[in-house]
Amino acid sequence: MPTLIKMHQGRAALANDPFTSVADDESLPPGDVIISLTRFQSEGDRLLSEGRAVGVRVEAGEEIEVLAYDLPRLAVVALAFPKFRDGRHYSNARLLRERYSFTGEVRAVGDVLREQALFMFRCGVDAFEPADGSNAEQWEAATRRYSHVYQRAADGRTPAFAERREA
Amino acid sequence: MYQYDSIDKAFVADRAAEFRGQVSRRLAGEITEDQFKPIRLMNGLYLQLHAYMLRIAIPYGTLNSAKLRKLAFIARTYDKGYGHFTTRTNLQLHWIKLKDAPEILDHLAEVGMHSMQTSGNVIRNITADPYAGATSDELDDPRVWSEAIRQWSTLHPEFSFLPRKFKIAVGAAVKDRAATRVYDIGLALRRGREGELGFEVMVGGGLGRTPYLGSTIREFLPTRHLLSYLQAILRVYNRHGRRDNIWKARIKVLVASLGAEEFARQVEEEWGKTDPATVDLPNEELARIRASFATELEVLPPGSKRVEARKASDPAFARFLRHNVRPHKAPGYAIVDVSLKTPGETPGDMTSEQMDVVAELGKRFSKDEIRVNYQQNLLLPHVKLDDVPEVYEALAAAGLATPNMELITDIIACPGLDYCTLANARAIPIAQQIALRFADPARAEEIGELPIKISGCINACGHHHVGAIGILGVDKKGEEFYQVTLGGTPENDAALGQILGPALPAAKVAEAIEQMVEVYLRERKDGERFLDTYRRTGAAPFKEAVYADAN
Numbered sequence: 243m244p245t246l247i248k249m250h251q252g253r254a255a256l257a258n259d260p261f262t263s264v265a266d267d268e269s270l271p272p273g274d275v276i277i278s279l280t281r282f283q284s285e286g287d288r289l290l291s292e293g294r295a296v297g298v299r300v301e302a303g304e305e306i307e308v309l310a311y312d313l314p315r316l317a318v319v320a321l322a323f324p325k326f327r328d329g330r331h332y333s334n335a336r337l338l339r340e341r342y343s344f345t346g347e348v349r350a351v352g353d354v355l356r357e358q359a360l361f362m363f364r365c366g367v368d369a370f371e372p373a374d375g376s377n378a379e380q381w382e383a384a385t386r387r388y389s390h391v392y393q394r395a396a397d398g399r400t401p402a403f404a405e406r407r408e409a
Numbered sequence: 410m411y412q413y414d415s416i417d418k419a420f421v422a423d424r425a426a427e428f429r430g431q432v433s434r435r436l437a438g439e440i441t442e443d444q445f446k447p448i449r450l451m452n453g454l455y456l457q458l459h460a461y462m463l464r465i466a467i468p469y470g471t472l473n474s475a476k477l478r479k480l481a482f483i484a485r486t487y488d489k490g491y492g493h494f495t496t497r498t499n500l501q502l503h504w505i506k507l508k509d510a511p512e513i514l515d516h517l518a519e520v521g522m523h524s525m526q527t528s529g530n531v532i533r534n535i536t537a538d539p540y541a542g543a544t545s546d547e548l549d550d551p552r553v554w555s556e557a558i559r560q561w562s563t564l565h566p567e568f569s570f571l572p573r574k575f576k577i578a579v580g581a582a583v584k585d586r587a588a589t590r591v592y593d594i595g596l597a598l599r600r601g602r603e604g605e606l607g608f609e610v611m612v613g614g615g616l617g618r619t620p621y622l623g624s625t626i627r628e629f630l631p632t633r634h635l636l637s638y639l640q641a642i643l644r645v646y647n648r649h650g651r652r653d654n655i656w657k658a659r660i661k662v663l664v665a666s667l668g669a670e671e672f673a674r675q676v677e678e679e680w681g682k683t684d685p686a687t688v689d690l691p692n693e694e695l696a697r698i699r700a701s702f703a704t705e706l707e708v709l710p711p712g713s714k715r716v717e718a719r720k721a722s723d724p725a726f727a728r729f730l731r732h733n734v735r736p737h738k739a740p741g742y743a744i745v746d747v748s749l750k751t752p753g754e755t756p757g758d759m760t761s762e763q764m765d766v767v768a769e770l771g772k773r774f775s776k777d778e779i780r781v782n783y784q785q786n787l788l789l790p791h792v793k794l795d796d797v798p799e800v801y802e803a804l805a806a807a808g809l810a811t812p813n814m815e816l817i818t819d820i821i822a823c824p825g826l827d828y829c830t831l832a833n834a835r836a837i838p839i840a841q842q843i844a845l846r847f848a849d850p851a852r853a854e855e856i857g858e859l860p861i862k863i864s865g866c867i868n869a870c871g872h873h874h875v876g877a878i879g880i881l882g883v884d885k886k887g888e889e890f891y892q893v894t895l896g897g898t899p900e901n902d903a904a905l906g907q908i909l910g911p912a913l914p915a916a917k918v919a920e921a922i923e924q925m926v927e928v929y930l931r932e933r934k935d936g937e938r939f940l941d942t943y944r945r946t947g948a949a950p951f952k953e954a955v956y957a958d959a960n
Contacts, residue, residue, distance in 0.1 A: 326447070326570070327447070327530065327570055328570065328652060329530075329567075329568070329569065329570025329571055329572075329647055330647060330648055330652075332566060332567045332568070332569075332570060332647070333567055333644050333647050333648050334648075336567055340687075341682065357447070357448060357451075358570075360564070360566070361564075361566045361567075361569050361570070362566075364566035365566050365567055374444075387423060387426075387427050388420065388423045388424075388564070389419045389420075389423060390416045390419055390420055390423075391564070391566075392420075392560045392561060392563050392564070392565075393560075393561055393565055393566070393688075394687055394688065395566045395567065397566075402416045402417075402420075402560065403560070403690055403691060403693075403694035404691075405416060406414070406416065406693075406694065406697065407691065407693055407694070
């Protein structure tokens with residue numbers, strides 16, 4: 243099972259993963275699951291009616307908008323990074339948090355490296371399955387490396403221009 | 410000019426510290442070259458043909474003496490005593506050792522400089538009109554907006570993993586001196602009906618393998634909404650730009666495939682869903698940035714007796730005045746161009762000693778300001794006319810007073826095969842051969858404005874598509890050939906050059922330029938530039954002259 247690191251109030255910690263991530267050709271185990279968007283569209287209602295917590299895995303090329311109406315029912319949106327260079331999910335993460343006010347877990351899975359930690363965290367991702375073996379301590383250090391930021395984003399951090407105004 | 414405050418300073422220091430850790434992990438073998446590559450590219454460190462190349466950002470081409478002196482020091486201490494200014498107004502050092510890179514970043518951070526976002530699929534260093542704050546035809550100071558973009562785009566969390574590199578240029582005057590039509594986003598300041606300021610927003614221009622001129626997607630964007638509008642453009646591009654093919658990943662391909670109108674519609678839709686107030690800079694911050702660019706200029710009488718006297722007695726000085734000294738918005742002042750194009754030298758190269766000379770001149774005579782332009786030259790934006798003779802002498806003594814701005818020897822050239830792993834052919838020796846052939850300044854002056862631009866490969870770092878004469882190096886079975894294009898320009902009447910005919914061998918290029926110049930001198934009518942004559946006559950007479958032997 244991959245390592246799961248979760249951010250809570252700006253701190254990163256190793257977390258137990260109550261979810262089983264299920265591929266489309268696998269049979270569904272009992273309990274909480276993360277399934278593909280396609281599978282969610284055909285089986286989501288049934289799974290939710292069974293009282294399970296459900297997460298949806300969104301591929302980089304899939305439009306986050308199609309989930310808009312289902313978001314309040316979802317526990318997790320897992321954003322799958324096929325390559326660390328594929329940055330589409332940074333926009334998707336911000337849209338989830340800022341446009342759709344999604345309050346569940348936004349998890350980064352796939353080619354997830356600690357060099358991306360700060361960018362992901364700032365876009366609203368709060369759970370990570372790192373592919374580079376990095377631990378929670380390293381992950382947190384990566385998110386805290388800069389004492390200032392220049393832009394507003396989904397993490398609510400005060401940007402430089404607002405710091406200057408307060409000073 | 411804008412001075413880094415404690416926040417900006419902490420930012421570049423944090424960045425340098427981060428990279429120091431990453432380099433030590435690499436040198437200790439804890440990470441492989443494959444894993445390290447994207448990290449070093451985020452810091453402008455390339456592995457070139459012979460050594461590491463460090464590309465240092467010079468945001469909107471603005472330097473002061475401390476910064477230029479620091480660049481001189483770094484080139485002297487960690488490289489071979491010279492650096493290369495590029496068409497993106499970056500400084501490249503071509504002989505860097507990996508172990509020295511963190512120390513160099515520390516040095517840069519001391520003067521508020523860095524090499525962030527000079528590489529990688531991010532919003533790159535911003536370029537702008539180099540005459541900012543000095544020219545009477547500007548509508549507003551483009552540095553205010555360029556600095557706003559610099560801050561907003563620096564380690565932008567959403568836009569640091571774009572489909573491809575992303576370049577923005579800001580023009581601010583009636584005359585386009587920032588090549589805004591050939592960038593991913595070109596911004597040109599305009600005045601609205603009520604006199605208010607806004608930007609014409611052009612998207613999807615770019616050179617390289619498939620050159621395009623940018624399309625206007627908005628005629629007038631109120632300046633205060635610049636950043637939120639940029640966010641909308643970048644978001645549409647980040648989500649919908651192609652990622653399957655590196656050659657089709659630039660925004661120009663997205664704009665071309667959707668059509669500019671549909672692309673504009675998507676941007677407007679995205680922008681409409683955003684609250685601009687969450688992105689745009691507040692007025693206080695814009696005012697703070699604006700104030701930092703204010704330059705105190707003394708009230709002086711127009712003209713200078715000293716300059717007039719020298720001009721009358723010294724033809725060389727008179728020539729320098731004609732070509733390298735431009736009018737300033739304030740009476741009694743001038744903008745002085747510093748040529749890095751002495752015939753026989755490498756275009757854009759500058760030694761540490763020369764950098765120190767220009768730093769000193771900037772400090773003493775130009776309100777501590779020095780600019781870099783995309784033609785790979787420097788300039789001193791605020792020189793008192795009375796001081797021009799002294800500045801001229803110092804420049805001449807340092808080999809920096811070649812009176813050739815926009816003339817045939819003011820050639821843009823990328824580093825080409827002499828340095829670059831991507832290149833197919835050499836660019837520097839071709840530029841040198843052409844410049845030497847036209848080294849007589851009287852002849853160059855007679856020929857007049859004739860920008861030649863040379864690229865060593867299709868990536869077009871030398872802007873060959875927008876040269877009145879463009880030269881592109883190509884590889885044919887291991888031999889270097891050069892394709893000639895005519896009729897390009899990146900200015901207000903932007904146009905891409907057309908291929909003249911079959912590529913020429915290296916030995917034939919300078920001669921072909923000579924033959925085309927002969928045609929031009931024969932055909933031109935009063936006051937026509939080479940470009941005008943070409944537009945009037947078409948390619949036929951030029952083609953005939955160059956390929957006559959072949960038939």
